Amino acid sequence: MKPEVIIVGAGPAGIFAALELLERGMKEVLILEKGPPLDKRCCFLRDTGRCRQCEPCNLLSGWGGAGAFSDGKLTLSPQVGGFLGDLVGGERLESLIQEVDQRFLEFGAPSRVYGLPGDAMEALAKRCVQAGLHMVPVPVRPMGTHRCSQVLAAIFHYLKDRVEVVFNCPVEAVKLVDGYKEVITSSGEAYRAPYLLLAPGREGNRWLKDQLIPLGVSFETNPVDVGVRVEVPAEVMEEVTSVAYEAKLLFNAPTFDDEVRTFCMCPHGEVVMEYRSGLYTVNGHSQGQGGTPYTNFALLVRTAFTQPFDSPVAYGEYLARLANLLVGTVIVQRLGDLKMGRRSTSERIKRGLIEPTLAEAVPGDLSFALPYRYLIDILEMLEAMDKVVPGVNSRHTLLYGVEVKFYSLRPQMNESLETPIPGLFVAGDGAGVSRGLIQAAASGLLAARAMGDGVRG
Numbered sequence: 001m002k003p004e005v006i007i008v009g010a011g012p013a014g015i016f017a018a019l020e021l022l023e024r025g026m027k028e029v030l031i032l033e034k035g036p037p038l039d040k041r042c043c044f045l046r047d048t049g050r051c052r053q054c055e056p057c058n059l060l061s062g063w064g065g066a067g068a069f070s071d072g073k074l075t076l077s078p079q080v081g082g083f084l085g086d087l088v089g090g091e092r093l094e095s096l097i098q099e100v101d102q103r104f105l106e107f108g109a110p111s112r113v114y115g116l117p118g119d120a121m122e123a124l125a126k127r128c129v130q131a132g133l134h135m136v137p138v139p140v141r142p143m144g145t146h147r148c149s150q151v152l153a154a155i156f157h158y159l160k161d162r163v164e165v166v167f168n169c170p171v172e173a174v175k176l177v178d179g180y181k182e183v184i185t186s187s188g189e190a191y192r193a194p195y196l197l198l199a200p201g202r203e204g205n206r207w208l209k210d211q212l213i214p215l216g217v218s219f220e221t222n223p224v225d226v227g228v229r230v231e232v233p234a235e236v237m238e239e240v241t242s243v244a245y246e247a248k249l250l251f252n253a254p255t256f257d258d259e260v261r262t263f264c265m266c267p268h269g270e271v272v273m274e275y276r277s278g279l280y281t282v283n284g285h286s287q288g289q290g291g292t293p294y295t296n297f298a299l300l301v302r303t304a305f306t307q308p309f310d311s312p313v314a315y316g317e318y319l320a321r322l323a324n325l326l327v328g329t330v331i332v333q334r335l336g337d338l339k340m341g342r343r344s345t346s347e348r349i350k351r352g353l354i355e356p357t358l359a360e361a362v363p364g365d366l367s368f369a370l371p372y373r374y375l376i377d378i379l380e381m382l383e384a385m386d387k388v389v390p391g392v393n394s395r396h397t398l399l400y401g402v403e404v405k406f407y408s409l410r411p412q413m414n415e416s417l418e419t420p421i422p423g424l425f426v427a428g429d430g431a432g433v434s435r436g437l438i439q440a441a442a443s444g445l446l447a448a449r450a451m452g453d454g455v456r457g
């Protein structure tokens with residue numbers, strides 16, 4: 001095969017790029033993916049709570065990328081899930097989101113959408129304003145982890161005879177040779193094409209930087225989000241989650257004038273552990289139906305450091321390492337204990353109303369790991385939220401820490417996601433343009449469209 005386009009990474013960005021290239025009549029498409037096929041992916045961290053540090057990471061690598069075991073919430077608003085709007089404008093992004101959502105539906109995503117405009121949403125937004133919170137209206141199509149994998153499997157079934165996919169094939173190097181883009185795999189094979197799309201996901205951001213900087217592409221520094229995962233009885237959040245599923249609440253915390261926000265609400269979900277670069281952090285997921293008697297969500301504070309500090313990723317990792325250092329993994333603490341200035345113990349947690357869904361978290365004291373500023377921001381946010389959802393600020397509420405969201409460094413690119421090197425495109429979370437399934441997929445679609453136009457033009 002002499003590929004017209006090589007795609008590195010079979011996450012949502014790479015997969016949706018391939019779908020769009022086919023649509024545009026480009027048949028010689030080669031996808032190189034460092035992980036295994038979907039049915040061969042097995043994550044011990046998810047299944048047993050113990051990470052075996054597989055290389056590559058089975059949670060993040062293989063068909064579907066980080067999307068395969070994600071919570072599968074499709075957020076259908078240009079205001080969340082990435083920064084594509086900065087490049088293409090809100091209107092264009094809105095239409096890309098609709099196209100991507102339509103494709104997810106065609107491959108089996110469920111029809112129900114939460115958070116659509118209506119009386120219930122308006123009433124909720126009003127109560128938020130009264131409590132000093134701003135609710136960003138975000139329609140959400142929740143697939144749940146299981147259905148999300150099924151949808152990605154259906155896309156694979158459709159693509160497998162139409163494009164070439166090579167699994168267990170890490171790309172090590174990217175070169176420019178005679179006007180072609182050449183990639184060299186770990187087994188020493190070289191593939192060339194006029195067009196190359198690099199979509200290596202968030203964990204591939206460093207690799208992307210290592211490849212593009214020697215080719216003369218510069219990168220922008222991004223902020224870091226630090227916070228905790230909050231777990232409460234599902235009834236506490238019911239009024240919000242039954243209407244909005246995932247409420248995006250923003251709060252301007254008075255003491256430090258910081259913006260605190262809710263992120264990734266998981267009704268009847270579980271708190272889960274993530275392992276990355278030698279660090280345990282927290283996240284959440286929900287299966288979409290049934291599930292636990294609890295709801296969890298993150299409270300995050302964004303910090304954009306200014307001169308001379310330019311290592312936000314190192315800073316976030318440092319905080320996660322501190323929590324890991326104290327208990328060997330992630331910390332869980334009752335809000336009441338945090339406020340009383342004492343650590344949580346297993347006995348105190350047992351006396352509470354919530355049985356931690358992340359059994360591997362160790363009771364401890366978050367105030368030894370999180371800077372004062374973030375703790376105060378989070379406590380003030382919980383106080384404000386309690387006016388909308390009474391019970392969230394209860395002493396029984398569990399906080400897990402730390403949750404850190406890193407933003408990938410963003411390479412120079414134009415509105416078609418083409419780098420200054422003609423024919424070399426980037427997409428998805430690894431390129432710092434998306435932070436969720438929908439915008440990652442939309443970015444793949446956008447880049448593929450430009451490649452298709454280039455071939456025809």
Ligand SMILES: Cc1cc2nc3c(=O)[nH]c(=O)nc-3n(C[C@H](O)[C@H](O)[C@H](O)COP(=O)(O)OP(=O)(O)OC[C@H]3O[C@@H](n4cnc5c(N)ncnc54)[C@H](O)[C@@H]3O)c2cc1C
Binds near residue numbers: 009062066072203430
């Ligand atoms: C636990 C969890 C829950 C989530 N829940 C949600 C949610 O509910 N809703 C939502 O919108 N988003 C969610 N996300 C985020 C979402 O999964 C990502 O935004 C999305 O998958 C990003 O897509 P991507 O294609 O850019 O990258 P990825 O999905 O990360 O895929 C990148 C792929 O590239 C491959 N790769 C990397 N480097 C190389 C290389 N050198 N050679 C070959 N292959 C390579 C990787 O193996 C990987 O398969 C969640 C993420 C996680 C981890």
